[in-house]
Amino acid sequence: MSFRAGLAPILGRPNVGKSTLLNRLLKEKVSIETRKPQTTRHAITGVRHTDESQLVLVDTPGLHVPGARLLSRSMNRAALGSVAGADVVLMMVEAGRWLAGDTRVLEEIGKSGLTCILVVNKIDRLKSREELFPFLEECAERGEFAEIVPISALHGDNLDRLGEVVAQYLPEGDPLYPPEAVTDRDLSFRIAEMLREKLTLNTHREVPYDLDVAVTSLDTRGRAVVAELEVRVNRASQRGIVIGRGGLRLKAAGRQARMELQRIFKRPFHLRAQVRVRKNWFNNPRYCR
DSSP: OOOEEEEEEEEOSTTSSHHHHHHHHHTSOOSOOOSSTTOOOSOEEEEEEOSSEEEEEEEOOOOOOOOSOHHHHHHHHHHHHTTTTOSOEEEEEETTBOOHHHHHHHHHHHHHTOOEEEEEEOGGGSSOGGGHHHHHHHHHHHSOOSEEEEOBTTTTBTHHHHHHHHHHTSOBOOOSSOTTOOBSOOHHHHHHHHHHHHHHHHOOTTGGGGOEEEEEEEEOSSSSEEEEEEEEESSHHHHHHHHOGGGHHHHHHHHHHHHHHHHHHSSOEEEEEEEEEOTTGGGOHHHHO
């Protein structure tokens, strides 16, 4: 049997479950997950290895109507740019809900001319499976999809089948990444994103969207990884919210991030975070880059 390897970006509107799908297919967390839309800000590559194929998946920011922020426009460019060089595109929608944003995603994919596989996620939320079949028929009428695969990324339903289906559309060839590769993102990125996830889960309203995290110093020479991080917020009032009374919110988020990083990488982590006000950082090319 010939070996297949290729690139498959996952596109969809915000909050349809792209990051959850990537993590479940890889069986390792490489992309952060929250219930808040537009959590993913970068195109994040993950590599799924089997004996017959190497599937290079790309988690992308949710395509949305861009606002005035440079960050918002950069996220859309990251999503659409992931299609360049792809072999097949996965379009993800939510079972039972086809919205205007889904139509926009389909139109953008259509411009690429690439083979598109429709992934219908969150089938576990339907009251009965009988509701699924009319929706699948509706989807088939909306576009020319090579395959339509219903799944639950959260519960792992039908994910092996999805992997097999996508592999059929990859070109024959040698692996693109070494067998130990899981993602193209380095340790600094994963540390910063993990803390951003925990802070996003621990804050509300506009704060998660005005929040960013970056590693400013990283030492991996000893048994423990020691990282210093800058948490950026837009306003002074947000700084107090992120830190929390007596520093408890920031400490709790740091502890949660540290424990999850230790579970993934099997070594101790020490995180030291400072919260700084960076007015209008989301319109600053230096930060958005």
